[in-house]
Amino acid sequence: MSRYSKTNTTVFYTILIVLCMLSLGPIILMLLTSLKLKIDIFNDVSTFFFVPTLKNYRSVINDPSLMRYLGNSLYVGLISTITTLVMGCMAAYAIVRFRFMGRDVVSLTTLLMRMVPPAVLTVPVFGIWTFQYNLGNSLNGLILAYVAINLPFVVWILQSFIQQVPIQLEEAARVDGANPFQVFFLVVIPVIKPGLAAAAIFTFRIAWNEFILALVLTNRATRTTPVNISLFLTEHNIDWGRLMAMGMLIAIPPIIFTFVASKQIITGMTAGAVKG
Amino acid sequence: MIPSRVLNRATPYLFLAPAGIVLTMALLYPIGYLTVASFFDWRMGTPFADAAFAGFGNYAWILQDPNFKESFVVTMTFAGAVVVLEMVIGVGLALMLERPIRGMSVFRTIFILPMMIAPIVVGLIWRYMYNPQFGILNKTLKDWGFQSIPWLSSPQWALPSVIIADIWQWTPFIFILSLAALQSLPKSAIEASRIDGASGWQQIFYIKLPLMMPVLVVAALLRMIDAFKVLEVIFIMTNGGPGLSTEILSLQIYKTAFVSWELGRAAALSNLLLAIVMVITIAMFIYTKVRDARLARANAAAEDY
Numbered sequence: 295m296s297r298y299s300k301t302n303t304t305v306f307y308t309i310l311i312v313l314c315m316l317s318l319g320p321i322i323l324m325l326l327t328s329l330k331l332k333i334d335i336f337n338d339v340s341t342f343f344f345v346p347t348l349k350n351y352r353s354v355i356n357d358p359s360l361m362r363y364l365g366n367s368l369y370v371g372l373i374s375t376i377t378t379l380v381m382g383c384m385a386a387y388a389i390v391r392f393r394f395m396g397r398d399v400v401s402l403t404t405l406l407m408r409m410v411p412p413a414v415l416t417v418p419v420f421g422i423w424t425f426q427y428n429l430g431n432s433l434n435g436l437i438l439a440y441v442a443i444n445l446p447f448v449v450w451i452l453q454s455f456i457q458q459v460p461i462q463l464e465e466a467a468r469v470d471g472a473n474p475f476q477v478f479f480l481v482v483i484p485v486i487k488p489g490l491a492a493a494a495i496f497t498f499r500i501a502w503n504e505f506i507l508a509l510v511l512t513n514r515a516t517r518t519t520p521v522n523i524s525l526f527l528t529e530h531n532i533d534w535g536r537l538m539a540m541g542m543l544i545a546i547p548p549i550i551f552t553f554v555a556s557k558q559i560i561t562g563m564t565a566g567a568v569k570g
Numbered sequence: 571m572i573p574s575r576v577l578n579r580a581t582p583y584l585f586l587a588p589a590g591i592v593l594t595m596a597l598l599y600p601i602g603y604l605t606v607a608s609f610f611d612w613r614m615g616t617p618f619a620d621a622a623f624a625g626f627g628n629y630a631w632i633l634q635d636p637n638f639k640e641s642f643v644v645t646m647t648f649a650g651a652v653v654v655l656e657m658v659i660g661v662g663l664a665l666m667l668e669r670p671i672r673g674m675s676v677f678r679t680i681f682i683l684p685m686m687i688a689p690i691v692v693g694l695i696w697r698y699m700y701n702p703q704f705g706i707l708n709k710t711l712k713d714w715g716f717q718s719i720p721w722l723s724s725p726q727w728a729l730p731s732v733i734i735a736d737i738w739q740w741t742p743f744i745f746i747l748s749l750a751a752l753q754s755l756p757k758s759a760i761e762a763s764r765i766d767g768a769s770g771w772q773q774i775f776y777i778k779l780p781l782m783m784p785v786l787v788v789a790a791l792l793r794m795i796d797a798f799k800v801l802e803v804i805f806i807m808t809n810g811g812p813g814l815s816t817e818i819l820s821l822q823i824y825k826t827a828f829v830s831w832e833l834g835r836a837a838a839l840s841n842l843l844l845a846i847v848m849v850i851t852i853a854m855f856i857y858t859k860v861r862d863a864r865l866a867r868a869n870a871a872a873e874d875y
Contacts, residue, residue, distance in 0.1 A: 318680055414840040422599065559682060
């Protein structure tokens with residue numbers, strides 16, 4: 295006999311579905327608004343019955359400056375993710391295999407980094423990047439900042455994957471005459487691919503969504519899309535349809551990632567505090 | 571050709587170097603720089619080298635500044651309200667919905683979407699929904715015959731509105747964590763209490779919640795830390811207004827530095843915020859260490875039998 299009766303099951307799934315709608319509702323509203331003409335947005339009769347249009351998306355895609363900002367976002371996201379992964383897995387390998395520092399040190403650093411409010415970094419990063427590194431208003435400056443922000447977490451997550459690589463595998467390669475670099479790139483990297491994928495998703499999402507550092511580090515040419523969206527909101531007459539289309543474009547990659555790797559994402563969000 | 575012995579010896583350093591250099595340059599150094607800058611009278615437009623030493627001047631100024639006091643209260647209210655409400659709703663829902671769920675991975679995915687999309691976009695959506703003329707919330711209120719609410723435009727409602735948006739975004743985090751904790755509780759303890767005649771509520775308060783406590787404490791502390799990091803959503807929704815009613819410290823730092831151009835003061839303000847969050851983080855680290863040590867001891871004791 296099942297512990298759960300049939301009416302209970304109905305109530306149970308009804309509650310779950312209501313919760314899903316609460317969760318998704320605002321996002322769906324954004325999608326619907328992005329498909330509306332101005333006249334439908336200001337019309338206060340219905341939210342759900344209107345003739346959908348791609349006009350807003352077309353106007354975003356046909357605007358060269360908006361496409362440029364989208365391109366900046368993509369460039370910064372991709373390059374910073376690749377850089378972080380390369381540096382992160384090398385460091386994680388050294389820490390695990392050569393018993394450098396402890397696992398505790400990495401956990402603590404990850405946790406400390408997770409704690410730093412981004413606003414706190416704005417003043418020093420702005421000052422140093424502009425006056426000392428000569429990286430103000432450049433995409434490379436933004437990439438440097440994102441790599442640094444994401445590194446502790448990437449090292450932390452890759453560590454546990456590298457620990458699971460059987461040492462015999464590496465020893466066998468060694469016996470066959472491989473040097474440490476060959477062991478690392480030809481033996482270790484292929485085995486930890488799932489870990490790299492999880493780390494990549496996490497890093498890319500943070501770089502892609504980041505706003506406040508991008509706001510202080512970029513100018514008219516190097517802006518990323520989140521910064522651009524914020525600038526549109528200060529205007530008096532807000533073009534909501536177009537803005538929501540931009541919002542959708544920014545939201546789509548993270549939404550896809552969530553569907554691919556929801557479990558790893560939850561592990562990542564508790565990095566350093568809860569055992570994954 | 572480099573001798574392989576040298577290569578082997580140098581390997582760990584070579585592997586650590588890139589990450590080490592970047593972290594030193596772009597993380598450790600900026601945080602050190604922040605501390606130094608907070609002691610200088612540094613304004614936008616002058617190079618840091620020309621700024622005059624101010625001792626504790628910036629800190630003294632901040633501590634007597636009524637705007638700081640107001641912002642501090644707003645930040646604490648926001649963080650406190652958000653953590654308490656999200657814990658109550660999230661844990662409550664988890665207790666209510668605790669049972670094997672078919673298609674849990676789909677539900678989990680849907681629940682974490684609000685946390686995954688850019689905070690800027692979350693702010694955008696909620697600002698749209700709170701719109702006094704065509705926002706869906708006021709429209710619905712009007713349709714149901716209620717008075718419309720001046721969500722973001724009145725000082726009384728702005729903070730609750732911002733809190734509601736955060737609850738929408740982050741309650742699923744607590745919900746998912748506590749559901750996972752519930753499902754991994756030892757079945758024997760719950761079974762035993764049931765046989766002893768404990769009611770559903772008694773099971774919750776005397777068995778389930780105490781056993782879940784380690785996860786709940788960490789979840790609450792993580793939410794607390796994140797609450798102090800919130801910036802974008804509020805920046806987009808209200809930009810701190812009306813007045814200072816939603817100006818959390820993060821936002822005040824940004825405004826002090828990049829609107830008022832007082833970089834030195836902003837650095838001091840940053841240090842104060844950092845100190846607050848640091849205390850919470852260290853508390854959490856110590857808590858997890860103590861918990862792990864206690865667990866290890868319990869396991870060792872169990873093995874002795």
